[in-house]
Amino acid sequence: AGVLAAHKITASSPDTDLPTVSGLRKMGVNFTVSNKDTVKSSDVLFLAVKPPIIPFILEEVGPDIEPRHIVVSCAAGVTISSIEKKLSTFCPTPKVIRCMTNTPVIVREGATVYATGTHADVEDGKLLEQLMASVGFCTEVEEDLIDAVTGLSGSGPAYAFTALDALADGGVKMGLPRRLAVRLGAQALLGAAKMLLESEQHPGQLKDNVCSPGGATIHALHFLESGGFRSLLINAVEASCIRTRELQHLADQEKISPAAIKKTLLDKVKLESPSLSVASASKVSLFTSKTKKN
């Protein structure tokens, strides 16, 4: 998006064989295996590890956190207060922002929300918003809404991929070649989403506009309704949101010491096949702000 120069970004991961690492390197991002180095050379810290690893990471980098740092956590279900609590043993007023984004940030059509912590200033939030707005939609919310956002737009792309796969199947069934079916299905959803975002009208009205009396579309919609299409989607968002809360609840009950987590999860992380998402593959990946220190 051109918001940051690549050389102002530092990322770290213990495992340098991950495909995401080479990807980042190719973009010109500074890479290190030391989380501490990353913290030292950054002003804005994105914590992009899996949620169970967050406490362990915070223990590790806590001593190096300075008042200037803005710690941004993208970890699902990890509360601001849990992060602040962990960091407060090292730094009296840690600036924490919690955010929830989604995978289409990769194509700069992400959906991001953030909630600011106790000691984060308005400008800190605005800085994050500026960064994330360069890769899609970004807005501030109350922290208690973040689980719902996870259910809707966090998981949302998965619902869309599932829908697109099925739509393509429908196209193939009716005679279209697969590639064309996928392309057309995706474009249809993209176009519809764009229409909705650019329109003042209610989606119900936009739907009506497509349904000529007795025509093909209304026949198809009847099938969707019969299958409880709407309720399935409501169920999905609800399930994802509830699960997020469950996970958060489990995390809050951390009874295991960080050292024990470290060993177990380190092994687990190595065993897991790396995904292509930056957020889950690296241990800690950090982006600096415009004022880089070097």
Next chain:
Amino acid sequence: GVALGAWPRVTMEASELWVGFVGAGRMAGGLVRGLLQAGKVPASNVLASAPSDKNLDAWRVLGCRTTHCNLEVVYRSTLVFLATKPHILPGVLEEIRPAVGSQHIVVSLVAGVTIQTLQRLLPPGTKVLRIMPNLPCVVQAGAMVFSRGSNAGDEEAALLKSLLSSCGLCEEVPESYIDIHTGLSGSGVAYVYLFAEALAEGAVKMGMPGALASRIAAQTLLGAAKMLLETGEHPAKLRGDVCTPGGTTIYALHQLEKGALRATIMDAVEAATNRACDMAKD
């Protein structure tokens, strides 16, 4: 015999209109009440016929004239409403046919009888219109659609619309919409009654007395419908306006969606429409 005295002159002035009803059942009664209440036609200008006095008593109470002779209705009226049961109509048409002339406007309320059939059974050139009302016409909150036959023109359509708007919504449509109107609104009224009953039962389950629940259910439907009609907003938008985040309404709506209520309603409208089509073919 029928007294063939001075017949009323042909006129399009509603107040001078002589209106006749062949058949005096509930639907006809609803229409005439609307006409009278709106002052469109004086009761003394209305003549209704029926085989027995059972239905006619109510008409007399309104101030209308009554008879047991269908022919008399036709002779003494310019605007003739046909409101018999479907299986009786062909016989009635045969009976009145000799008396039907170019001054008449014949409006059929009879379910399932097409304009083509009506025109076939009436003298060529007769001005025929077909109307499908619904039950709430009796309280002047009806929904009616009508279509014109080959010889009915703009004047007749305008007259009918102007008269019947006193009973509710009245729109001209292509004849093919009439069966759909049956599925949507003719039968549709029954769907609403079912919904109201179920709403009330839900409330009773939760501890409210039945009579109160029923009245509130009815008022809820009335109020919602009124808002729809008066704001002109899309129902989806109005629905969204009621749904506060995480509130009671969205929880309830989720239950409705789980039950595929929308599809079921679409199925109902489709079934009634198809049935209307099938019956018309008989």
